[in-house]
Amino acid sequence: MASSMKFTDCSPSxxxxxxxxxxxxxxSSDGAVLSHRLLALPRPAIAYPTAFVSRSSASTLPVxxxxxxTESTAKVIDGKLVAKQIREEITAEVSRMxxxxxxxxxxxxxxxxxxxxxxxxxRNKKKACESVGIKSFEVNLPEDxxxxxxxxxxxxxxxxxxxxxxxxxxxxxKHMNExxxxxxxxxxxxxxxxxxxxxxxxxxxxxxxxxVPCTPKGCIELLHRYNISIKGKRAVVIGRSxxxxxxxxxxxxxxxxxxxxxxxxxxxxxxxxxxxxxxISAVGKANMVRGSWIKPGAVIIDVGINPVEDASSPxxxxxxxxxxxxxxxxxxxxxxxxxxxxxxxxxxxxxxNTLTAAKRTHNFQ
Amino acid sequence: MASSMKFTDCSPSxxxxxxxxxxxxxxSSDGAVLSHRLLALPRPAIAYPTAFVSRSSASTLPVxxxxxxTESTAKVIDGKLVAKQIREEITAEVSRMxxxxxxxxxxxxxxxxxxxxxxxxxRNKKKACESVGIKSFEVNLPEDxxxxxxxxxxxxxxxxxxxxxxxxxxxxxKHMNExxxxxxxxxxxxxxxxxxxxxxxxxxxxxxxxxVPCTPKGCIELLHRYNISIKGKRAVVIGRSxxxxxxxxxxxxxxxxxxxxxxxxxxxxxxxxxxxxxxISAVGKANMVRGSWIKPGAVIIDVGINPVEDASSPxxxxxxxxxxxxxxxxxxxxxxxxxxxxxxxxxxxxxxNTLTAAKRTHNFQ
Numbered sequence: 001m002a003s004s005m006k007f008t009d010c011s012p013s014x015x016x017x018x019x020x021x022x023x024x025x026x027x028s029s030d031g032a033v034l035s036h037r038l039l040a041l042p043r044p045a046i047a048y049p050t051a052f053v054s055r056s057s058a059s060t061l062p063v064x065x066x067x068x069x070t071e072s073t074a075k076v077i078d079g080k081l082v083a084k085q086i087r088e089e090i091t092a093e094v095s096r097m098x099x100x101x102x103x104x105x106x107x108x109x110x111x112x113x114x115x116x117x118x119x120x121x122x123r124n125k126k127k128a129c130e131s132v133g134i135k136s137f138e139v140n141l142p143e144d145x146x147x148x149x150x151x152x153x154x155x156x157x158x159x160x161x162x163x164x165x166x167x168x169x170x171x172x173x174k175h176m177n178e179x180x181x182x183x184x185x186x187x188x189x190x191x192x193x194x195x196x197x198x199x200x201x202x203x204x205x206x207x208x209x210x211x212v213p214c215t216p217k218g219c220i221e222l223l224h225r226y227n228i229s230i231k232g233k234r235a236v237v238i239g240r241s242x243x244x245x246x247x248x249x250x251x252x253x254x255x256x257x258x259x260x261x262x263x264x265x266x267x268x269x270x271x272x273x274x275x276x277x278x279x280i281s282a283v284g285k286a287n288m289v290r291g292s293w294i295k296p297g298a299v300i301i302d303v304g305i306n307p308v309e310d311a312s313s314p315x316x317x318x319x320x321x322x323x324x325x326x327x328x329x330x331x332x333x334x335x336x337x338x339x340x341x342x343x344x345x346x347x348x349x350x351x352x353n354t355l356t357a358a359k360r361t362h363n364f365q
Numbered sequence: 366m367a368s369s370m371k372f373t374d375c376s377p378s379x380x381x382x383x384x385x386x387x388x389x390x391x392x393s394s395d396g397a398v399l400s401h402r403l404l405a406l407p408r409p410a411i412a413y414p415t416a417f418v419s420r421s422s423a424s425t426l427p428v429x430x431x432x433x434x435t436e437s438t439a440k441v442i443d444g445k446l447v448a449k450q451i452r453e454e455i456t457a458e459v460s461r462m463x464x465x466x467x468x469x470x471x472x473x474x475x476x477x478x479x480x481x482x483x484x485x486x487x488r489n490k491k492k493a494c495e496s497v498g499i500k501s502f503e504v505n506l507p508e509d510x511x512x513x514x515x516x517x518x519x520x521x522x523x524x525x526x527x528x529x530x531x532x533x534x535x536x537x538x539k540h541m542n543e544x545x546x547x548x549x550x551x552x553x554x555x556x557x558x559x560x561x562x563x564x565x566x567x568x569x570x571x572x573x574x575x576x577v578p579c580t581p582k583g584c585i586e587l588l589h590r591y592n593i594s595i596k597g598k599r600a601v602v603i604g605r606s607x608x609x610x611x612x613x614x615x616x617x618x619x620x621x622x623x624x625x626x627x628x629x630x631x632x633x634x635x636x637x638x639x640x641x642x643x644x645i646s647a648v649g650k651a652n653m654v655r656g657s658w659i660k661p662g663a664v665i666i667d668v669g670i671n672p673v674e675d676a677s678s679p680x681x682x683x684x685x686x687x688x689x690x691x692x693x694x695x696x697x698x699x700x701x702x703x704x705x706x707x708x709x710x711x712x713x714x715x716x717x718n719t720l721t722a723a724k725r726t727h728n729f730q
Binding site for chain 1: 544560561562563564565566567568569570571572596597605606607611615618621623624625626627628630631632634636637640
């Protein structure tokens with residue numbers, strides 16, 4: 001796949017320009033979690049390329065310079081494939097649960113307003129639920145709804161025993177207080193994992209969150225499924241958002257990585273990224289991370305999904321990550337593509353969280 | 366003060382040996398918070414040495430090597446002096462509150478068992494409360510109390526309107542579940558700030574914790590009071606405990622530092638510490654951080670309070686920090702001594718949190 005991707009505009013000085021909804025798309029990420037432990041299933045039998053696994057200790061790698069190497073050497077971390085595998089595992093678990101105790105996990109999605117991108121996300125979630133046998137509930141409220149109306153629906157779903165997970169599609173209309181709406185979701189049904197109590201438990205040793213936000217957990221899941229060791233590794237997270245960067249850093253630290261968080265106020269971010277064995281980037285800036293930022297042999301997880309103008313595309317744009325793939329793939333040992341990397345993991349993790357919620361409610365293991 | 370301290374045993378290969386209760390002492394730290402904003406008072410008028418302030422951008426400093434310099438050059442960050450100033454500010458505020466609305470802040474301390482060190486801490490807290498006009502409540506339960514008995518007292522203090530802060534002295538006897546007891550404290554009275562909801566809010570942008578754990582907030586308060594800039598600086602926190610390391614890292618990040626957390630699984634920790642403009646060490650290992658770990662001009666906040674054997678002391682031991690003071694004070698631009706650095710800030714922050722709790726309950730500003 002890597003060889004088929006042709007990015008020739010990694011330099012920010014070229015015609016690459018962020019389209020205005022870049023940030024919003026990042027904010028629309030949902031939270032979900034999956035681990036082999038939770039699903040109690042063996043690792044997938046997919047024949048992943050494993051050549052890079054033994055190279056995760058990057059300091060032993062020969063130096064590969066972008067200037068002298070013109071071929072992509074990094075293994076592609078195939079999020080689409082992993083997400084498919086996870087959905088199959090969830091399908092089997094949902095089926096087992098239904099047969100054993102007659103309970104079907106349910107996910108309710110609340111959409112306010114008529115943003116096209118949000119409607120697409122909600123539709124995709126609904127389809128994903130159907131594909132694994134999770135029952136989906138949906139309410140679509142008009143843009144000019146009051147906060148009270150949204151809260152009424154949340155309250156209803158909080159009380160509804162057939163709903164195990166509740167998701168409020170972000171962003172909400174500007175006249176609403178996002179915090180007070182998100183906090184109204186019952187902690188037991190907060191499959192997004194955005195509640196401060198969940199984030200606090202994620203941060204604290206000896207505490208367990210009920211749910212972990214899905215995009216960061218999707219990142220870690222990719223590392224796990226590709227047998228990329230985290231313990232003792234130097235990791236850099238670029239970005240400190242509540243829904244990706246901060247929980248990703250906490251998760252990496254929880255797995256014994258030594259974590260540095262780079263953000264908009266960081267001077268000379270590449271000084272840190274160049275030391276990292278693992279980089280997770282979640283800032284929403286097209287091609288920001290250049291080849292020179294990367295240590296040879298590092299593993300790159302690119303959360304950014306940035307539309308850039310592309311006259312040759314029928315849509316007039318194409319999607320690129322935060323990382324200059326063309327340069328990075330020559331230096332890293334493994335890298336997620338955009339699209340097809342972290343993206344597909346998000347909904348898979350949401351489904352997993354919903355399954356977890358249903359299992360927990362009914363004490364089903 | 367620095368010149369009067371003589372540490373000649375920074376090397377772990379000498380006779381320095383951790384006494385067995387080192388860790389326990391660290392765990393006994395309490396949480397509290399104070400900021401100029403909360404107190405609405407001007408910065409203290411104490412004549413602090415400020416020569417180092419303009420040197421906080423360490424990269425511009427001349428290289429000072431421990432091997433060629435025999436004199437201490439670092440300014441001493443005098444926690445004892447700052448804590449005294451803060452207590453005076455609190456005294457004034459408590460008095461103003463009492464006169465205005467007739468309310469006296471109250472702090473309840475629950476001590477279980479007969480550990481001498483715990484009893485000393487509780488006695489010191491009580492005395493500190495008295496010194497600023499905060500009313501103190503105390504219950505001392507026997508070692509073999511049940512969890513239910515402790516919970517009964519917490520419940521009583523939760524309901525008591527004259528109690529604004531509740532503190533459970535750690536460690537608890539081993540037969541008790543520390544988490545379930547700490548979680549029973551009403552979030553509005555959790556002046557220790559150890560509740561996951563508080564830690565989560567600390568971690569999240571746009572959220573505000575009700576209380577911040579006192580030791581890490583004491584560290585940040587020292588930086589503030591000495592006008593040491595945090596924004597954009599590289600910071601390393603050594604240790605990732607729930608009560609010091611993790612919240613300290615979150616606080617530094619919240620103030621726009623670029624933070625790395627070093628811990629027991631970190632390979633080559635000094636690679637990171639040598640890049641840091643600010644180091645906060647909270648691991649409980651005597652003299653672990655050597656001069657060679659420190660960038661010239663860095664600021665060192667040493668949370669460790671480690672007893673080491675000292676035959677020349679009447680007590681048979683003396684207290685040293687995590688940082689080899691003798692070496693560090695020749696390289697750093699500013700450093701906290703042990704004792705007399707972070708230590709005295711803990712109780713000051715606890716008093717501050719109690720005042721904050723009372724003000725919030727009575728909507729007094």
